[in-house]
Amino acid sequence: MAALQFNLQTTDTLSKARAGVITTDHGTIETPIFMPVGTVGTVKAVTQQQLKQEVNAQIILGNTYHLYLRPGLKILEAAGGLHQFNGWDRPILTDSGGYQVFSLANNRKIKEEGVVFQSHIDGSKHLFTPENVMDTQRIIGGDIIMAFDECPPYPSDFKYAKNSMELTHRWLDRCINHFNNTTDKYGYTQNLFPIVQGSTYKDLRTESAYYIASKNATGNAIGGLSVGEPTEVMYEYTALCCDILPEQKPRYLMGVGTPWNILENIALGVDMFDCVMPTRNGRNAMLFTSKGIINIDNKKWENDFSVIDDGIDCPMSNYYSKSYLRHLMKAKEYLGLTIASVHNLAFYLWLVKQARAQILAGTFTSWKNEMVVRLQTKL
Amino acid sequence: MAALQFNLQTTDTLSKARAGVITTDHGTIETPIFMPVGTVGTVKAVTQQQLKQEVNAQIILGNTYHLYLRPGLKILEAAGGLHQFNGWDRPILTDSGGYQVFSLANNRKIKEEGVVFQSHIDGSKHLFTPENVMDTQRIIGGDIIMAFDECPPYPSDFKYAKNSMELTHRWLDRCINHFNNTTDKYGYTQNLFPIVQGSTYKDLRTESAYYIASKNATGNAIGGLSVGEPTEVMYEYTALCCDILPEQKPRYLMGVGTPWNILENIALGVDMFDCVMPTRNGRNAMLFTSKGIINIDNKKWENDFSVIDDGIDCPMSNYYSKSYLRHLMKAKEYLGLTIASVHNLAFYLWLVKQARAQILAGTFTSWKNEMVVRLQTKL
Ligand SMILES: [Zn+2]
Ligand SMILES: [Zn+2]
Numbered sequence: 065m066a067a068l069q070f071n072l073q074t075t076d077t078l079s080k081a082r083a084g085v086i087t088t089d090h091g092t093i094e095t096p097i098f099m100p101v102g103t104v105g106t107v108k109a110v111t112q113q114q115l116k117q118e119v120n121a122q123i124i125l126g127n128t129y130h131l132y133l134r135p136g137l138k139i140l141e142a143a144g145g146l147h148q149f150n151g152w153d154r155p156i157l158t159d160s161g162g163y164q165v166f167s168l169a170n171n172r173k174i175k176e177e178g179v180v181f182q183s184h185i186d187g188s189k190h191l192f193t194p195e196n197v198m199d200t201q202r203i204i205g206g207d208i209i210m211a212f213d214e215c216p217p218y219p220s221d222f223k224y225a226k227n228s229m230e231l232t233h234r235w236l237d238r239c240i241n242h243f244n245n246t247t248d249k250y251g252y253t254q255n256l257f258p259i260v261q262g263s264t265y266k267d268l269r270t271e272s273a274y275y276i277a278s279k280n281a282t283g284n285a286i287g288g289l290s291v292g293e294p295t296e297v298m299y300e301y302t303a304l305c306c307d308i309l310p311e312q313k314p315r316y317l318m319g320v321g322t323p324w325n326i327l328e329n330i331a332l333g334v335d336m337f338d339c340v341m342p343t344r345n346g347r348n349a350m351l352f353t354s355k356g357i358i359n360i361d362n363k364k365w366e367n368d369f370s371v372i373d374d375g376i377d378c379p380m381s382n383y384y385s386k387s388y389l390r391h392l393m394k395a396k397e398y399l400g401l402t403i404a405s406v407h408n409l410a411f412y413l414w415l416v417k418q419a420r421a422q423i424l425a426g427t428f429t430s431w432k433n434e435m436v437v438r439l440q441t442k443l
Numbered sequence: 444m445a446a447l448q449f450n451l452q453t454t455d456t457l458s459k460a461r462a463g464v465i466t467t468d469h470g471t472i473e474t475p476i477f478m479p480v481g482t483v484g485t486v487k488a489v490t491q492q493q494l495k496q497e498v499n500a501q502i503i504l505g506n507t508y509h510l511y512l513r514p515g516l517k518i519l520e521a522a523g524g525l526h527q528f529n530g531w532d533r534p535i536l537t538d539s540g541g542y543q544v545f546s547l548a549n550n551r552k553i554k555e556e557g558v559v560f561q562s563h564i565d566g567s568k569h570l571f572t573p574e575n576v577m578d579t580q581r582i583i584g585g586d587i588i589m590a591f592d593e594c595p596p597y598p599s600d601f602k603y604a605k606n607s608m609e610l611t612h613r614w615l616d617r618c619i620n621h622f623n624n625t626t627d628k629y630g631y632t633q634n635l636f637p638i639v640q641g642s643t644y645k646d647l648r649t650e651s652a653y654y655i656a657s658k659n660a661t662g663n664a665i666g667g668l669s670v671g672e673p674t675e676v677m678y679e680y681t682a683l684c685c686d687i688l689p690e691q692k693p694r695y696l697m698g699v700g701t702p703w704n705i706l707e708n709i710a711l712g713v714d715m716f717d718c719v720m721p722t723r724n725g726r727n728a729m730l731f732t733s734k735g736i737i738n739i740d741n742k743k744w745e746n747d748f749s750v751i752d753d754g755i756d757c758p759m760s761n762y763y764s765k766s767y768l769r770h771l772m773k774a775k776e777y778l779g780l781t782i783a784s785v786h787n788l789a790f791y792l793w794l795v796k797q798a799r800a801q802i803l804a805g806t807f808t809s810w811k812n813e814m815v816v817r818l819q820t821k822l
Contacts, residue, residue, distance in 0.1 A: 104771075135773075139745060139746060367521050383491075385530075388484070402490060
């Protein structure tokens with residue numbers, strides 16, 4: 065089995081958008097790509113069958129923090145890793161748990177060694193270090209695993225951001241060292257992506273991007289954005305990072321975002337995205353469609369028997385009506401959560417597939433400029 | 444389009460079990476059959492695609508009480524009936540709402556005219572009469588619709604049960620009269636099934652069964668059982684009713700029950716069943732399987748990576764492991780509810796399909812006697 069490869073097919077002439085193919089031991093991923101978030105080993109309210117047949121997901125995420133707490137490493141290891149455990153046989157990416165430790169856990173203390181925290185479920189005490197997070201991700205068995213980093217809040221003062229970045233860099237070296245001294249557990253190759261930090265300071269981001277680029281990893285990530293900063297600031301720092309990170313490696317912008325955020329960041333050279341927005345907003349009645357945004361709770365859809373979105377290729381979005389979905393959401397029926405989640409994910413996957421086709425056809429930029437307006441229309 | 448037909452294929456020699464085929468304008472139903480309950484126009488947590496592809500459902504139920512309150516008749520009529528509204532193109536049976544009025548609604552008052560009650564959702568006041576319940580079921584558009592009856596509680600004293608039965612019979616005549624004076628709304632034929640009542644009094648049940656049989660409906664139902672009486676009493680009264688109801692018409696035992704209840708009642712001559720048990724118990728972590736009962740919350744399944752039930756033909760039951768399903772239920776993930784509901788329904792449909800094959804092969808009784816023991820085993 066072989067390390068992750070990236071075949072860069074085309075770069076747009078009017079923007080920095082790229083089309084490529086990532087090859088992993090669990091199959092290929094056409095980029096740009098959106099990765100549905102499968103928090104606890106499940107993309108909420110969606111079956112693995114629906115992820116393949118309706119959503120066309122090529123790769124999904126698992127959250128190390130959640131999986132470490134539940135079902136726990138003993139069960140995941142006995143199952144033979146997450147792919148065996150949840151029956152998803154395409155690529156999986158796991159985050160490092162860092163983000164959740166900072167956003168979900170209680171009483172966290174950051175030390176040079178790592179982070180001590182209490183579980184948000186039962187208050188039990190745990191320690192994440194660069195080394196044991198590599199071991200944990202080895203056991204979960206993602207095809208792509210992430211370095212353990214600190215994601216500083218926005219805004220952070222310069223001193224905090226600089227210290228945090230330097231800690232992240234020292235942790236990265238420990239991650240790489242431990243990763244290289246351990247082996248794949250399940251017969252396929254795992255790949256470690258480092259993460260650019262540096263908050264919203266140009267010199268820190270620049271330093272961090274060069275440091276990450278110097279590690280010559282099979283792919284690189286940009287973290288610490290989409291954490292509350294203005295959209296224009298996110299775009300500015302994504303552009304800065306993309307221009308430094310190696311051209312021949314995939315670039316992953318973590319935790320972004322809306323459909324228009326994704327299109328703008330594709331234009332800046334990002335290849336991979338993840339976000340809980342399609343599923344979380346779907347569960348809260350907000351639908352992204354090829355024609356704009358729908359609040360399906362709105363009374364205006366009560367008698368609209370047209371299908372949810374005939375502009376995309378998802379069978380479910382072309383089957384159930386807006387009126388039926390509204391009824392399910394008003395009646396708080398589980399099926400409403402499933403249909404809304406499947407639709408929104410299918411829409412995100414449709415969108416990146418269209419972006420890819422436009423890049424390959426050389427028509428991306430004008431299409432993107434039209435779409436970012438259309439997709440934000442309130443229907 | 445044509446009225447419902449029943450082709451009785453075989454009757455078991457050692458029991459009164461029958462195999463047959465019901466033909467409706469939305470397709471055929473092989474009996475004995477179990478009908479998943481689609482309360483508010485959705486079988487809870489299950490998509491219509493899963494009902495077809497995983498569960499093999501041939502007909503589903505809709506609850507008139509629930510659909511009348513939400514989404515309401517205006518929307519259902521504008522949609523072109525429930526089939527169009529929820530995208531289920533196989534047969535649908537709707538109950539009359541009587542049972543829910545007595546079990547869910549508030550401040551109900553039974554009068555000769557009908558029942559006044561308050562919605563359990565918003566307290567609004569409503570009147571159900573035999574006539575308007577026929578109109579309501581015409582609008583919902585079930586292929587099979589049910590007479591409006593009173594289902595007396597268990598136990599009821601003789602005088603209450605007798606008065607209730609006589610009211611149900613007078614209501615039945617009004618239902619038939621109004622049904623015959625109204626027409627199918629959507630181009631396919633609707634069929635009205637009357638319901639035997641009479642509580643647990645032999646003379647009342649006998650009188651009611653003869654009265655219902657005399658109406659020469661396309662099918663007949665047995666109501667007022669499985670409401671708290673001992674199982675042996677349920678079997679006794681099912682047998683009594685089946686022996687009086689016409690042989691050449693399908694017999695529907697309402698609201699029953701466990702897998703072994705279903706097998707025993709098939710042996711007494713019942714052709715059609717419905718119950719919320721597979722979905723409701725599934726959501727509460729109780730699985731019915733071909734080898735016995737599983738409480739999937741139990742720690743013993745934590746490391747059991749075998750599939751949920753390899754003894755039945757449902758793809759999902761043969762895909763996900765017990766360990767994974769347990770994890771989903773413990774983490775309160777929606778996907779757990781879906782998998783458990785799909786599995787339990789698929790098991791019920793598998794069971795009646797096996798029963799049918801055994802009846803046709805002439806081996807039903809010995810198979811049934813084995814199965815009622817095996818299915819109750821606690822695993
Ligand atoms: Zn996000
Ligand atoms: Zn029941």
